[in-house]
Amino acid sequence: MAAVANFDNIFVRYDLVGEVEAKGARVASKNPALQRVMQCVVEGDTDNIVDAVNEALKVADPLEVINEALVKGMNEVSRLWDEGEYYLPQAIIASDAMLMGLEICEKKMGQSLEKKGVVITHTAEGDIHDLGQKIVNALLRANGYEVIDLGKDVPVDEVVAAVKKYKPVMLTGTALMTTTMTAFERISNRLRKEGIELPFVCGGGAVSLEYVSGFDLGIWGKDASQAPGMAQDAVNGLSWQQMREKWNA
């Protein structure tokens, strides 16, 4: 076999251009117990988060553990992800750790932390590819939203009924195939008929901006990582038209 001595004119490894030098987490707490909790979140250490939170609760109240360790740790994870140091798996396992910690704190408080808002998520009827939805769920929960997860292959009627029941700030739909995403338009039509208006973020696989912009309520979600930002806009009262303008224009 002949050998190629120089690949430079065949392809360019752009992934190695400007490679991010790992600098690690920036946050620190003077309280060693809170620092340990934060570290568990930043490192996605689900093996030790329970122990770390229980230790922290001996020296701090649950709200302090939540705000000064769990939330701060998660914010730092978001920064590391935004800056290219972390990949999606690091963000997901960090959110796993964060949510485990949060559950312990909520138990201790005797009540759930007030959520920023309710978001309903589902994967379209006929579609069993729900990984994108699961990522959206994890990111929304880690950012303080209550997620009503309707699951996969969800009939249009069920989605409409859930919106009427839970009155979410935002609805999301995931589909891999173009022949299943057509359910989104049917959902939109049904909601409009019922006089319901809310942002309906649709994304996944072959779902396109052109398609989602073709029906009322629809906002195209390019990437799961956009979900918390979109939910925040919905909580802040942006209409679906304003959100479409902001995220899709």
Add this chain to the structure above:
Amino acid sequence: MPKFDKMAYASADEMIFGQAKSPVKYGRDFTVGGGYVFPELVPHPRPGTEATKKSLMKEYEKMVTDVLDRCVAIGIPGIQVELEHVYQMTKNPDWGGEIAAQTKHLMEEYYRKFGLRSAIRATIADYRKPDEEDIRSSVALETILKAFEESAVGGADNLSIESVGGKEISDYCIVRQDIRGVLFGIGVLGSRDMEFMWKKIVEIAQKHGATPGGDTNCAQANVAMFMAGGYQDRSVPHTFAALTRAIAAARSLVAYEQGAKGPSKDCGYEDVIVKAITGIPIAMEGKASACAHSDLVGNLIAACCDLWSNEAVEYHDMFGGTTSAVFTEILGYDVALMNTSIELGTAKQLQEMMVYSDKYRDMHGFILSPENAYEIGKAIVENNTSYYSRAKAAALKAGELMMNDSQLKMSKFERESLQNALRILDGLPDKEEDFISECIDIYKKLVPGFNPANYGL
């Protein structure tokens, strides 16, 4: 239980496009792996046409006619059309059956008039939900099997599927970079589910004189590969996705152990490893599947193909005709080039060019280049004591190959991800029963709905 204990080829050097140790003949004078490469065109209906059987049949009639017309227009000697079921075709088995019959009728007409050789692959949609139902006894399973029957009766020559066993575990683990779970979900659960499914599919194919084609790890390894994406994506490390692919090879092999004959499914990127072990003909997709998704193996993946596919192209108009016609033409010229090199005796040189185009572009291309694929295949057959042991061996071999080739560049993050995964794999139990027991304990707690009974455990 694993069956293959030796390689079909004496070395990677023997492997070439267009030629398989065990060619398959079916359809209208159509032979796959018998010396030349043929295109496999996969048309996909426009959204909305799936609303009724009538509108969907009309859409398929137009798409398939465009394919056959373009073959005749530019002189393509033969073609396979894949009817890759949208879920409505599987959930309503008569739809899939009638579309197969309609396609067969069109193909017979072109064979009679022009001598155009052709065949039909029906790929049934696996819409079982492992985390929500008993996948060994459900309405979904019954319907899927009925859809196989009706498609075969309608005239499908090749029956295939993209089975989803173990997906509930692999989905959870791919986004958490958990190699142990990926090995469990794909290597063990996926293999066990394929053994269950393929016994039934082969039986149906034999009953109706169809050929049991193949399976693909689209639902799992392709998830990892597509999430790894291009150079700027940061969803899954590329090294991790490559390990997932190696594990997938040990799993997709099960179809052929249960009696499938090939050609394999186009989106089974692991199939070059499968061909090295089994000698079956394989369908592959690369640059011409950019209409459906992007990958980093556009040329290399054709190195050992017997069918050359476009994955799926939605039906629309383009300047040069409809997409079905245009992609038929693209594939037709691609295979004409390959077949010309076969006629000229320069196929190995063309293969070499394909391989070098992409071998060091990304980790996936690296492990799927014929010589590395062959080594991974050897690791699989040499460790065939259990589904687990051979899948683990495949991953370890792929990792070793990636670590030891100085021309394969990777970022520090990618290298650390790989080293970490290899460390975990090295520390796993030797015996399958110990591994399964450990994984059931772990993932029953972590993955809602995971039911070991779905896999006979």
